[in-house]
Amino acid sequence: MSLQRLHRRRSAPQRPIQQTIETQHQSIETIETQQSQTNQSQKLKFKSTRRKRIWDLLRHIPTFTIYFLRLLAFVVFLLPAFVVFLWHYVTCDRVAVYYGDCQLYIIEENNANDNERERDSIGSGKTLNGEKKDVCNGITNREKNHKRNHPYFSRHYLDIYGSRTPSSSPEQTNTDSSNISVNKKPVVIFLTGGAWIIGYRMWGTLLARALVPFGILCIVPDYRNFPRVTIEGMVQDVDRSIQWAMDHVEEYGGDKEKVVLVGQSAGAHIGGVVVARKVWDWLRNERSAITESSMKCNKEHIVDNMPNESRVEMSPLKSTYSPQQLCGFISTSSPHNLVTMRPVFHHHGLSASVQKSIFGGLMGDDDENNSFGEEEDVFEKWSPYHLIMKSHMEYVKLLELDDGKSSDDRLELKDVFPRLCVIHGTADKTVPISEANEFIALLSKLQIPTETKLYKGWSHTDPILEAPMRGDHSYHGDVYELVCMWTGENNDQRHKTRIFDERHPMLQPIGPSVLVEAARFC
Numbered sequence: 019m020s021l022q023r024l025h026r027r028r029s030a031p032q033r034p035i036q037q038t039i040e041t042q043h044q045s046i047e048t049i050e051t052q053q054s055q056t057n058q059s060q061k062l063k064f065k066s067t068r069r070k071r072i073w074d075l076l077r078h079i080p081t082f083t084i085y086f087l088r089l090l091a092f093v094v095f096l097l098p099a100f101v102v103f104l105w106h107y108v109t110c111d112r113v114a115v116y117y118g119d120c121q122l123y124i125i126e127e128n129n130a131n132d133n134e135r136e137r138d139s140i141g142s143g144k145t146l147n148g149e150k151k152d153v154c155n156g157i158t159n160r161e162k163n164h165k166r167n168h169p170y171f172s173r174h175y176l177d178i179y180g181s182r183t184p185s186s187s188p189e190q191t192n193t194d195s196s197n198i199s200v201n202k203k204p205v206v207i208f209l210t211g212g213a214w215i216i217g218y219r220m221w222g223t224l225l226a227r228a229l230v231p232f233g234i235l236c237i238v239p240d241y242r243n244f245p246r247v248t249i250e251g252m253v254q255d256v257d258r259s260i261q262w263a264m265d266h267v268e269e270y271g272g273d274k275e276k277v278v279l280v281g282q283s284a285g286a287h288i289g290g291v292v293v294a295r296k297v298w299d300w301l302r303n304e305r306s307a308i309t310e311s312s313m314k315c316n317k318e319h320i321v322d323n324m325p326n327e328s329r330v331e332m333s334p335l336k337s338t339y340s341p342q343q344l345c346g347f348i349s350t351s352s353p354h355n356l357v358t359m360r361p362v363f364h365h366h367g368l369s370a371s372v373q374k375s376i377f378g379g380l381m382g383d384d385d386e387n388n389s390f391g392e393e394e395d396v397f398e399k400w401s402p403y404h405l406i407m408k409s410h411m412e413y414v415k416l417l418e419l420d421d422g423k424s425s426d427d428r429l430e431l432k433d434v435f436p437r438l439c440v441i442h443g444t445a446d447k448t449v450p451i452s453e454a455n456e457f458i459a460l461l462s463k464l465q466i467p468t469e470t471k472l473y474k475g476w477s478h479t480d481p482i483l484e485a486p487m488r489g490d491h492s493y494h495g496d497v498y499e500l501v502c503m504w505t506g507e508n509n510d511q512r513h514k515t516r517i518f519d520e521r522h523p524m525l526q527p528i529g530p531s532v533l534v535e536a537a538r539f540c
Contacts, residue, residue, distance in 0.1 A: 107220055210222050
């Protein structure tokens with residue numbers, strides 16, 4: 019009996035131990051399952067959003083098909099004019115130059131690529147390979163290869179028109195080589211439109227064709243479109259191209275102190291964002307400098323008053339030029355306020371989810387409700403209208419720190435902005451004229467002088483396509499006069515012999531007016 023009892027006592031605790039072991043196995047399996055689920059969620063989280071953007075475009079193929087057919091009919095009607103258009107683009111005084119070798123942005127892109135590779139390696143357990151670095155130059159081998167290899171299909175090219183065209187008129191041809199170097203041309207940087215999706219630099223050909231014979235150097239940069247990048251990448255590309263022009267335009271006969279930025283439609287929107295952000299960055303830097311110089315002793319006050327990067331929605335642009343270096347900005351048919359334009363975009367085929375994707379918002383699983391009340395801060399973030407309002411708020415903060423100066427010595431907000439001009443067609447259905455009126459009212463309220471030109475009966479694309487194709491160069495003439503006025507060319511004796519004359523051979527109609535008028539109804 020004693021042996022049996024002893025055996026029972028020894029065997030009795032075995033059941034709880036087995037249960038404990040089974041419980042531990044179950045917990046281990048649960049932990050492994052949770053870890054695998056976490057890894058899968060991390061992989062999904064860090065997956066590139068580019069696939070989502072492409073899928074979102076594919077979902078709206080029927081809508082895009084309708085608009086594509088309308089665009090196709092538009093092209094068919096204008097086919098005779100487009101033949102001349104393409105021939106001029108191929109044979110004119112044009113040089114294609116790669117502007118993607120700006121070191122300020124190359125380093126930023128490499129850091130972004132490293133971050134993306136690092137995120138992708140989280141789920142797979144891979145590590146980043148180190149790169150040899152040139153200690154003397156402070157750049158990696160990859161950066162050197164980036165400069166040497168210019169991808170043929172890269173969107174970081176720009177067209178320079180008129181670099182080989184003489185700057186002086188035939189009546190004033192000067193053989194003195196010392197004067198030839200002095201006669202640098204005013205520069206127009208033209209940003210083409212395309213709904214942020216189909217933009218291409220070739221659309222600036224007609225503007226360059228009209229301005230080059232009158233002594234203007236035209237630069238038309240390309241920029242990446244959606245879905246390859248969101249609006250942030252487009253703004254960076256345009257900012258980079260402007261920086262390149264400031265650094266290299268004199269190599270092609272231009273004057274870096276006489277640069278005017280011109281944009282149409284989406285290009286005007288991107289240009290407006292760049293100008294407004296450069297003003298905002300400049301005001302923030304000024305406020306930081308004043309705070310640091312005047313409040314060195316009071317460290318707490320410095321912390322409270324200096325702009326905190328963590329509170330700022332967007333980091334400063336990487337370029338080094340100031341907004342005052344631009345002699346002016348001409349905004350043509352631009353959507354200035356994306357918040358109010360959202361229903362209009364949806365009506366023209368850009369659904370709510372596509373809009374969110376373009377401007378950096380989060381895409382939902384569906385957009386059947388097409389709610390326009392969510393994520394308005396994303397659209398305010400990329401609206402020139404709201405960015406100028408934020409610049410004014412920054413300007414008010416700067417004035418509070420600069421109270422000691424007299425009213426005559428105080429900086430005015432209009433002095434920070436380049437000179438502005440808003441151009442719009444009264445019959446524009448893509449971007450209603452109310453957009454221009456509200457934007458002009460805001461600038462007037464902030465006491466920022468603005469030129470205004472409204473073309474009666476003109477559509478969204480009339481300034482850059484239909485009007486010049488039928489020989490109406492009112493828009494090009496206005497751009498030319500503004501450039502001459504803002505850059506001081508009106509005071510130059512050469513300007514008197516280069517009056518914009520629509521009888522010039524390059525300004526004649528390039529297509530039958532009947533077909534051009536028919537295309538306007540597509």
